[in-house]
Amino acid sequence: MAAVEVRDARVGDAGALVALWRELTTAGLPSRLPAPPSTAAAEVAISKHLDDPFGRLVVVELDGEIHGMAYLRKTAVSPLHDDTTVAVEYLHVSDSARRHGLGKALIAEAVAWAEHESCAHLAVVAPAIAREANRFLARLGLGQAGVLRFANTHTVRRRLAAEHAPNLLALLSSRRSAFARRAQLSGTVGGTVGGTVVSSPAEPESAGK
Numbered sequence: 001m002a003a004v005e006v007r008d009a010r011v012g013d014a015g016a017l018v019a020l021w022r023e024l025t026t027a028g029l030p031s032r033l034p035a036p037p038s039t040a041a042a043e044v045a046i047s048k049h050l051d052d053p054f055g056r057l058v059v060v061e062l063d064g065e066i067h068g069m070a071y072l073r074k075t076a077v078s079p080l081h082d083d084t085t086v087a088v089e090y091l092h093v094s095d096s097a098r099r100h101g102l103g104k105a106l107i108a109e110a111v112a113w114a115e116h117e118s119c120a121h122l123a124v125v126a127p128a129i130a131r132e133a134n135r136f137l138a139r140l141g142l143g144q145a146g147v148l149r150f151a152n153t154h155t156v157r158r159r160l161a162a163e164h165a166p167n168l169l170a171l172l173s174s175r176r177s178a179f180a181r182r183a184q185l186s187g188t189v190g191g192t193v194g195g196t197v198v199s200s201p202a203e204p205e206s207a208g209k
Contacts, residue, residue, distance in 0.1 A: 002063055002100050006109040009049065009057040009069070014042040016066040017059070024092055032150045058109055060093070060102045067097035070106045074117055085121035086114040091133075103136060 009017060022036045037045070049057040054075070060068040070091040077083045088110045093102045107124070114122050126133045128147050 003061075004101055004105050005061045006058055006105050007061070009046050009059050011043045011046050013059055013066060014039045014046055017046070017057075017069055018042050020066070020069050020092055020094065023094060024090070032152075056113065058106065060105050062097050062100055062102060068093035068102045068106060070110065072110050072113055074113075074119060077121055083121065084117070084119045085123050086110055086117065086119045088122070088124040091124060091126070104140075107140060 018036050018039055021033075025033050025036065046057060049055055054073065056072040058070050058072060059066045060070075068091075071089045073087045073089060074084055075087055077085045088107065091103070091106060093106075110122060110124075114120075122142070123145070124137050124142050125148060126137055128134075134144075
């Protein structure tokens with residue numbers, strides 16, 4: 001029987017993870033994911049996850065070889081709730097290793113971590129048109145809650161400007177100035193603005209079985 005193991009990614013896994021990312025961007029599905037990083041850049045990024053209490057980058061091995069990955073992120077269910085959830089993003093298993101339970105092993109790891117962190121909910125991101133991945137997730141009891149859309153900020157700005165909304169460009173400019181003032185203020189009061197920490201969401205797009 002094939003041996004399946006899920007573990008946290010290590011810096012030495014960078015090459016394998018870059019190869020998995022390349023699969024994500026060439027899987028035949030419309031993708032807006034960034035191009036694969038260099039191995040050196042991936043090593044730096046992986047090292048940052050090792051001490052992150054709110055996020056885990058995990059890999060799944062089949063007979064000692066990495067064939068899948070997922071990013072687990074602990075976050076609030078909504079800005080209006082105290083409940084937390086574990087979001088599973090960039091879930092992917094190589095085609096060559098399908099039908100061995102690797103996808104289930106990654107989801108099981110997410111469930112175990114959610115329970116350990118007292119998170120009552122689990123969210124998994126998958127492309128809307130990835131039928132096989134969505135059928136897999138549906139069989140595990142995960143229903144569709146929305147569609148995530150992703151684009152370059154320059155693209156969205158250009159499209160907004162094309163709508164000719166009144167004073168839209170002035171509004172965008174004023175918001176950039178406000179963000180700059182907020183950043184300056186945060187540098188003088190210990191990294192917070194009004195007691196609020198602002199974080200950028202991840203950019204998930206793919207899931208696999």
